[in-house]
Amino acid sequence: MSLLELRDVEARYGELRALHGVTLTVEEGDFVAILGANGAGKTTTLRAISGTVKTSGDILFDGQKVFRRTPEAMARRGVAHVPEGRGTFATLSVLDNLRLGAWVQRGFSTRDLANVFEFFPRLYDHRDQQAGTLSGGEQQMLALARAMMAKPRLLLLDEPSLGLAPLVVREIFSSLTQMNEGGTTVMVVEQNAMIALSAARHAYVLETGRVVLGGEAADLQRAESVRRSYLGY
C-alpha cells in the first residue's frame, strides 16, 4: 500500500483548469521529484495533496480516501506543505515559527527543538529575531525546520531552490536527503531539474496538467526528452 496515490485528479481555479487528470504514486520513504515547465501544474499538484485547492478524482493517503480534505486535516494526518516563497510567519520570531511547526503534535519537547537546531545551527543564532529579517536561504531553512518540528510523514516542497545561491541550494537538498534518510517521505517540485534528479529516487514530469513521464530518477536523467527540455543538453 503506497503512502500517497493520485488517480485522475483534476483541479481548477475558477474557470481555469490546471490539472487535467494527474495519476501518480508515492511509496513511503521515497524521495520524489516533480518536474515541468511553468504553468504545467506542479504547484497545483502539491496544493491538491495538501487540501489547499478543490479537486475531483481520487486522492488516497495510506490507502484511504480522505473526504474532508482541508489543510488543517491533512496537517493532522502528517502532511507538511512548504509552499513557494517559504511561507514563514514574517513578524513572528524564529522560535515562534518553530513552535508553530509542532502545532499538530500534542506538545513538543525541548529535545525536538534541539534536534532541529542541530540540523540548522544558523537558526539558533537568529532564534529571537523576526523571521522576516532572515535571508532567503535562512528562511528556506526555517521553513524546513518548521516542517521537521511537525514530524511529518509526507513533506511537500514547492520550488525550494527559488532565488537562492547554488551553494545554499546544495545545503538545502542535503538536509532534505538527511530527512529522507530519517524516514520522511519527500516530494519536491523543482524547476532546477538537475539537482532535483540527483537527490530524488523517483520523478514525474508534468506538462499542461498531466503526467507525461514517470520513473526512476536516474532513468529520467538519461532520457533524451528530459535532457533536451529540462537539463539543457
Added chain:
Amino acid sequence: MTNVLQQIVSGLASGGIYGSLALAIVLIHRSTGVVNFAQGELATLSAFICWSLMDHGWAFWPAFGATLALSFLGGVVLQQTVIRPIHGGSLVGIVILTIGLLIAVNGLDSWIWGGAAKQFHGPFSTSPISVGGVAFSKQDIGVVAVSIVAVVLIGLLFAKTKLGLGLRAAAVNPVEARLAGVRVGAMLALGWGLASALGAVAGVLAAPSLFLEPNMMQTVLLYAFAAAVLGGMDSPVGAVVGGLLIGVLLNLVGTYVHWIGGELRLATALAVILGVLLVRPVGLFGRAAVRRV
C-alpha cells in the same frame, strides 16, 4: 503642586477606561487584522446587559460573570455571521461594515433601554478618599488595577500559550497557519469573543462614572483609538500604557493650556492620532514589520 497630582490621578482613572477599550480594539486588530469601529458601542451594550441583570435583582458579580460570558458568545456569533463572509475583502468594505455595526448597536441600545442616563452601581465605591489633598475613589483605583491585570493576562495569553501562538499565527498568515494545522476560523472567532469580553470589562468600568446611556462610549472610542494608535495597534501593553498616558495628557493639557481648556479634549486626542500616524505610525511599542525584499 497638589493640583498637578490631582490632575494626574484623575487622568489615570479615566485613562484606565480608555486603555481597557483600547485593549479590546488592539486584540481584534492583532488577531484578525480588522479595526472594529463598533467596539465602543458593543461595550455599551454589555454594560446595559449587566445593568438589566442587576435591575432584575442579580448581585454585581454574578451579573458581571454572565455579561462576560454573553459578550464572549456575542463576539463569536458576530464574527461568524457578519465578519467572516467579508474577511479578506476590501479594507473599505470591512471598515464600513463595522461602522454599520456601530450605528446598529447604538440604535439598538436606544430602542431597548431608551436614551435617559441610568445609574450603574459597580463593585467599587465611588465615594472620594483624600490622600494629601488629592481626591480619588476606590472606583478609580479599581479601574487602573483591572486594566493592568487585563493587559497582563492578555500578554501572557499571547506570548506564553499555544492558543496565543495560534491566534498570532492566524492573524499574520492565515493560509500558512492552516497548512500548519491551525484552525484559523476558530482562532478568528476566539479573537472576537475575547475582545468582546474585554469590551464588556471596559463598559462596566466606565458605567459608574460616565453614566449609562447609549452614547456613553462615543467619545471614549476616540480616546481609545488615540491610545491604541499611540501605543501601537498590535501591542496590548501599548494600549493600556497609551490609555493612561492619554488620560493624564488630556487632563494636564486641559487644565494648564488655557486656549485648549476643557472643550478641546476631543481635538487634542485627534491631534495625538494625527501626530502619531504621520510621524511614527507604529506607535510607541509597535514593531515595524520588517520585510526583506
Added chain:
Amino acid sequence: MRDRAALVGAGVVVLALLPIPLSDFRTVQLATVGAYFIAILGLDVLTGHSGQISLGHGAFMAVGAYTTAILMSSHGVRDLATIPIAAGVAGGVGLLVGVPALRLSGLHLALATFGIAIAVPTVLKKFDHFTGGSAGITLFGKSTQTGHGAGVKILGEQLTNDEWLYALTWTIGVVLFLLTWWLLASRFGRSLRAVRDSEVAAAASGINRSAHKVAAFGVSAAYAGVAGSLLAINVAYVSPDTFPIQLSLSLLVGAVVGFFGSIWGAILGALLIQFLADIVGLIPHVDARQGGPTTFFFGLVLVVLMLVLPAVSKVGSRVANRGYSRAP
C-alpha cells in the same frame, strides 16, 4: 450613452414637476435630499473612484455651511453668492487635508477622518467669537437671504420659500451631477480609477498619483461645502450640533447604497437618509419617533448591504463604469 442622456432628461422633467403635487413640507424635505445628494456625489468621487476613505465628510459640510453663515450674517454677502465661496473654501480645506492624507494608509485615513468628524463640533463651539459658539448663527429673515424667507419671483411665477429652496438645490444638484458625470468619464476620472485599482500600474502609466488623490479630496470637499452651504440656506440656521459624527456616517451609508461609484445611486442614498425614519415608522409596533429604531435599521441596512454587496458589486461596478469609455 444616448439612453443615459434621455434618462437624465426625464429626471430633470420629473424634478421640475415634482413640487406641484407635493406639499411645501415635502418639497423642502426634497430640497434637503438635494443637499445630501450633492454631498454623496462628492463622496463617490473620493471613496468610490479614488479609493480614499473618508468618515468625516460632515466636517467639510460644516466648513461650507459656516462660510455661508458667517458671510451672510457678518459681511452682508447674498446667500447665492456665498455658495461658490463656500465651495472654494471647503475645497481648499480639502486640498489641505488631502496632502497629509497621502501618507496615511486606508485604515489610518479612516481613523483620522473619523477623529476629525467627532472633534469638529467641539472645535466649532470653542471658537465662538467666530462661529457663534453653541448658539450658532441664525439666518432667517436676514436681508442677505434671497426672498427674505418669504418666497421668490422667477419669470413671473411666485414661488414659495420652500419651492425656491427646492429649485435652487436641485438646479445646482443637476449641474453638479452632469459635471461629475463628465469629470468621471474624462481622463481625470480614468486616472483616478487607475490609481484606486493599482497604484503601481498607475505610476507605471505616468499618472501623478499624489496630484490626483489630492485633487480628488479637494473636489469632493468642494461638493460637500456646497451641500453644507445649501443646508445652511435651507434651514436658515447653523450650529455645531448640526454636524455630528452621525451625519458623516449617514453620508457614508448613502454612498454605499448608491454602490459607491454609481452616481446614479447617489439619489437613492440621499432619499434613504432623509426618509428612513418615515419608512421605519411603517413597521408595526415600532415607534420611529424615538430615534432608536431608525438608527438601528440604518445600521442594519449598512451591514446587510456590505454583506450582500460583494456579490452584487460586480453588477454595481459594471453599472458604474458602463457609462465611461475604457482606459486607453
